Amino acid sequence: MLTPIIDGLLFGSLYVLFGLGLTLLWSTTGIANVAHGWFVIAGSYIAYFVTAETGSLTAGLLAAVLGLAILAVPGYVAVIKPIRGKSLLNTILYTFGVGLIIEGALATAFTTDYRLIQSDVGSLSFGGDAFSGVRIAGFVAMAVILTLVWLLVHRTEFGIAMRGVSVNQDATMLMGANTDRVYFIVFILSAASAGVAGMFLGVTNSFYPHYALFPLINAFIVVVLAGVGSIPGLVIAGLGLGIVQSLTSSLLPVWTGEIISLFLLVSVLVFKPEGLFGEQEALR
Amino acid sequence: MRWRLLSLITVLAAGAVAPFLVTDSILRFAINTLVMATIAVSWSILARAGQESLGHAAFFGLGAYVAALLTADGGASIGLAIGVIVVGGVVALGLALVLSTPLLRVQGAYFALAMLAVAEIFHRVALRLEFIGGQAGLLVAGIDSPLPTYHIEFYIIFFVTLLAVIISWRLKNTTFELATAALRDNITTATAVGISRVKYQRYALLISGFLTGLSGAFFVYLNQYAQPNIMFGIEFSLDPLVFALFGGFYSVVGPVIGAVLVRALDFYVFSPLLGSGSIMLYGGILIVAVLYFPRGITPLIDRGVARLRTRLEERGERHSPEEEQT
Numbered sequence: 001m002l003t004p005i006i007d008g009l010l011f012g013s014l015y016v017l018f019g020l021g022l023t024l025l026w027s028t029t030g031i032a033n034v035a036h037g038w039f040v041i042a043g044s045y046i047a048y049f050v051t052a053e054t055g056s057l058t059a060g061l062l063a064a065v066l067g068l069a070i071l072a073v074p075g076y077v078a079v080i081k082p083i084r085g086k087s088l089l090n091t092i093l094y095t096f097g098v099g100l101i102i103e104g105a106l107a108t109a110f111t112t113d114y115r116l117i118q119s120d121v122g123s124l125s126f127g128g129d130a131f132s133g134v135r136i137a138g139f140v141a142m143a144v145i146l147t148l149v150w151l152l153v154h155r156t157e158f159g160i161a162m163r164g165v166s167v168n169q170d171a172t173m174l175m176g177a178n179t180d181r182v183y184f185i186v187f188i189l190s191a192a193s194a195g196v197a198g199m200f201l202g203v204t205n206s207f208y209p210h211y212a213l214f215p216l217i218n219a220f221i222v223v224v225l226a227g228v229g230s231i232p233g234l235v236i237a238g239l240g241l242g243i244v245q246s247l248t249s250s251l252l253p254v255w256t257g258e259i260i261s262l263f264l265l266v267s268v269l270v271f272k273p274e275g276l277f278g279e280q281e282a283l284r
Numbered sequence: 285m286r287w288r289l290l291s292l293i294t295v296l297a298a299g300a301v302a303p304f305l306v307t308d309s310i311l312r313f314a315i316n317t318l319v320m321a322t323i324a325v326s327w328s329i330l331a332r333a334g335q336e337s338l339g340h341a342a343f344f345g346l347g348a349y350v351a352a353l354l355t356a357d358g359g360a361s362i363g364l365a366i367g368v369i370v371v372g373g374v375v376a377l378g379l380a381l382v383l384s385t386p387l388l389r390v391q392g393a394y395f396a397l398a399m400l401a402v403a404e405i406f407h408r409v410a411l412r413l414e415f416i417g418g419q420a421g422l423l424v425a426g427i428d429s430p431l432p433t434y435h436i437e438f439y440i441i442f443f444v445t446l447l448a449v450i451i452s453w454r455l456k457n458t459t460f461e462l463a464t465a466a467l468r469d470n471i472t473t474a475t476a477v478g479i480s481r482v483k484y485q486r487y488a489l490l491i492s493g494f495l496t497g498l499s500g501a502f503f504v505y506l507n508q509y510a511q512p513n514i515m516f517g518i519e520f521s522l523d524p525l526v527f528a529l530f531g532g533f534y535s536v537v538g539p540v541i542g543a544v545l546v547r548a549l550d551f552y553v554f555s556p557l558l559g560s561g562s563i564m565l566y567g568g569i570l571i572v573a574v575l576y577f578p579r580g581i582t583p584l585i586d587r588g589v590a591r592l593r594t595r596l597e598e599r600g601e602r603h604s605p606e607e608e609q610t
Contacts, residue, residue: 082575090574090578096570101564103567209560220401263405266401266402269390269401273394
């Protein structure tokens with residue numbers, strides 16, 4: 001009983017990391033950034049090459065985070081600026097376009113071969129079962145990052161501006177917050193979180209440019225289930241989904257967990273669009 | 285009335301002789317393009333009713349798998365193949381009917397994402413169901429016919445595309461178009477005067493699902509292989525959207541023009557240069573279309589033609605460079 005739960009927590013932390021960047025940007029700017037899935041894969045590629053060069057996963061992780069944060073600076077001009085204030089559907093179509101361009105660029109540069117980040121960090125054992133050290137590190141990283149983000153959103157002046165912008169941009173501007181700066185910083189943070197997610201994804205799952213759909217769909221599942229913008233909801237949804245998938249896979253075939261989560265996504269979208277833990281109706 | 289009949293006869297005649305005039309590789313390109321054009325037209329019927337789907341691969345793949353299962357044992361004669369294609373369309377229509385009640389509760393991004401998830405559910409299930417071949421897929425024989433295979437395939441898909449275009453065009457002159465236009469302009473007013481959004485969007489979804497199912501069922505005979513990653517792949521959801529957006533989905537022929545132009549550009553320019561990186565073309569079109577021409581290129585063409593005409597007329601009457609700038 002304990003093993004599948006720990007397994008689920010470890011998988012679930014990956015889902016939380018996928019969803020973090022999506023939910024931050026979506027709730028603050030009203031942009032559902034579909035390209036986030038491709039950001040994650042770009043992070044996997046950076047981590048892959050840096051780890052292969054230096055032999056250090058930590059270096060790979062740092063490079064993926066920094067690399068995506070730096071790429072996000074010109075990315076802000078290309079992705080966020082042009083579509084501020086457009087309808088949610090148009091932001092989805094537009095960022096799908098951005099994602100396809102990233103996919104094409106990755107495929108041209110690195111081919112469509114499967115890749116896996118090599119790691120030999122060792123493993124820890126609980127109750128007789130061994131769990132890979134990298135996946136435990138992923139869980140710890142998730143816990144630390146999510147705590148920091150929660151503190152940022154709820155305990156700092158910047159967080160007040162973030163929440164303000166998500167409710168009423170003009171009023172927030174009149175209160176003296178620099179909304180452009182808020183958008184810019186949130187986008188950088190969201191891209192950097194894709195770097196973390198990309199590195200931990202690339203260690204456990206082999207990836208290729210089109211694999212972006214995996215982090216993308218799982219990010220949408222947890223964010224929509226949680227309700228857009230809800231950080232505690234995101235953690236509950238991500239970890240809960242991991243545990244449910246892991247528990248069902250010990251009773252039923254593995255894939256039933258995936259199907260159940262997709263059914264949940266459709267049901268929540270259709271019957272409860274504000275999400276299970278959302279405070280407000282998500283931006284339309 | 286007479287010119288309509290005449291133009292229909294002209295189009296049919298052109299379609300009948302076309303396969304004899306081109307090489308096999310161009311014919312194959314044309315067949316694939318018509319498959320995509322049909323999905324793009326059916327996608328645009330739903331889009332004109334106000335719902336932009338991100339999951340038409342669900343209808344396409346379902347039609348494809350129905351056809352593959354029905355004729356898995358051996359080759360299909362022309363008659364059987366046509367019958368099976370119709371069945372594929374009807375099953376996809378059934379799916380559209382089942383989906384219409386829950387999914388049409390919501391609009392815009394929520395509907396689009398829900399459709400994306402539905403297509404992904406079909407994809408994942410198809411990968412695991414052993415009796416439809418699972419990940420390995422199903423091999424299907426092509427259509428048996430006395431004519432060369434490509435010719436008969438071209439005729440069938442040409443007819444299906446024509447059917448889709450005619451349906452889309454007929455809808456333009458019915459209350460369907462008036463009602464959906466009213467819903468697009470101001471949904472509150474339209475609902476207040478008694479136009480039911482769900483009712484018209486359901487019609488559109490049914491027609492759209494049926495036509496997409498037809499092209500999916502046909503595609504199985506062309507591809508001779510049904511595999512989940514192909515049939516339920518996101519390409520069949522996104523590409524038609526790109527074609528319809530590029531061509532302009534408020535016009536009947538816009539999606540067809542979009543499919544022909546973009547696929548030609550992809551097939552003859554981008555793919556030879558970039559290989560699998562040619563997907564960037566589709567991404568680029570999506571970006572530019574959302575930002576600069578949400579109504580596609582057909583209004584731009586119309587405007588260009590109109591401007592050229594006025595300019596020519598002006599030149600005939602008087603020549604003043606100042607007026608030309610306006």
